[in-house]
Amino acid sequence: MTAALIDGKSIAASIRERIAGDAAAFRQRSGVTPHLAAVLVGDDPASAVYVRNKQRGCEQTGMTGSLHRLSADVSQSQLLELIARLNADPDVHGILVQLPLPRHIDDARILDAVDPLKDVDGFHPTNVGLLSQGRPRFIPCTPHGCQVLLREAGIRTAGAHAVVIGRSDIVGKPMASLLLQKGAGGDATVTVCHSRTRDLAAIVREADIVIAAIGRPHFVTADMIRPGATVIDVGINRLGQVLVGDVEFAEVSKVAGAITPVPGGVGPMTIAMLLGNTLRAARLQTGETLETAG
Ligand code: NDP
DSSP: OOEEOOOOHHHHHHHHHHHHHHHHHHHHOOOOOEEEEEEEESHHHHHHHHHHHHHHHHHHTTOOEEEEEEETTTTTTHHHHHHHHHHHOOOOEEEESSSSSOOOOOHHHHHHHHGGGGTTTTOSSHHHHHTTTTTTTTHHHHHHEEEEEHHHHHOOOTTTTEEEOOOOOTTTHHHHHHHHSSSSOOEEEEEEEEETTHHEEEEEEOEEEEEEOOOHHHHHHHHGOOOOOOOEEOOOEEETEEESSSSOOOHHHHSEEEEESSSSHHHHHHHHOOOOOOOOHHHHTTOOOOOOOO
16 A cells, blocks of 8 residues: 655645735724744754744735744743743734743643634644634644645544654644534544553554654554554654654654655644734734634
8 A cells, every 4th residue: 555645834835825815804894914923042043943934924815924033042031021921912913932041940830821713823722622622712833734735635523543752832732622522523523642551562463544743754654553553644744854753753653544745744734833823913902703713
């Protein structure tokens, strides 16, 4: 079997086109330009690239992307002050704090300080709670992107056994939560694996859908994949000059039914979902009534 390629790049491009149209219509009826403020602490080159791509995405879809750059030795209280200023600024609709933060800063304190109505990453406890109750306000961008990829590739989640490898707050847990929800894009039977899971390969072999979010190059090998299964690779790992995923793509694609590449799979979807959340945040803050996110 040779797997069908799930082309995140082209799916993301058509979603961005739709968001650009929706943003133009919103600007016209409200006179407001959606504005995403990104906060970048320190000079990690990968984080700087991610933030630049997010800003560029805003500009390309008719929204404002501003950058607040702070040095790696900024104090936690200075960072909290900046968040408070952005929370209070009516011209800012979405706030994104690029992770990871330097070790002397408590991530949870910072993420908890973001106004939940501006929390376009969906990391605030209020938004995590709403998601887990099945009435999301902002869905975390990476797992949301994976869910949309499954939908666009025509992969049925209802009744499927989905195995999520990784239990981070950013990817693994919200991914499991989304697949578990009642209704479209959900209704899966979900297993979450992590570093303490016994017999991980045997569990993954049972999966109709595998979501790999581990952060270890080529962790998922062909012998772990049931023939015909769908494989979504969230991993971004740098091997020398090359970016690779958590899945050994060449071999797994001979067994899987459908698979995402790295790069060009989940990555572009994450940004598209962030842009969607930014427009959603602007609509919420200008009093528009919105359907549940999804
Ligand atoms: P984390 O490091 O926060 O979490 C990794 C998870 O993998 C943990 O739950 C960990 O288990 C589990 N894990 C690690 N080693 C093993 C192992 N040997 N066996 C089983 N489970 C293991 O990473 P993130 O969730 O933030 O990111 C995961 C990957 O996705 C990274 O490569 C990251 O770069 C990428 N990523 C890509 C994005 C995109 O836009 N495409 C966005 C965000 C992330 P435990 O909890 O027990 O430690």
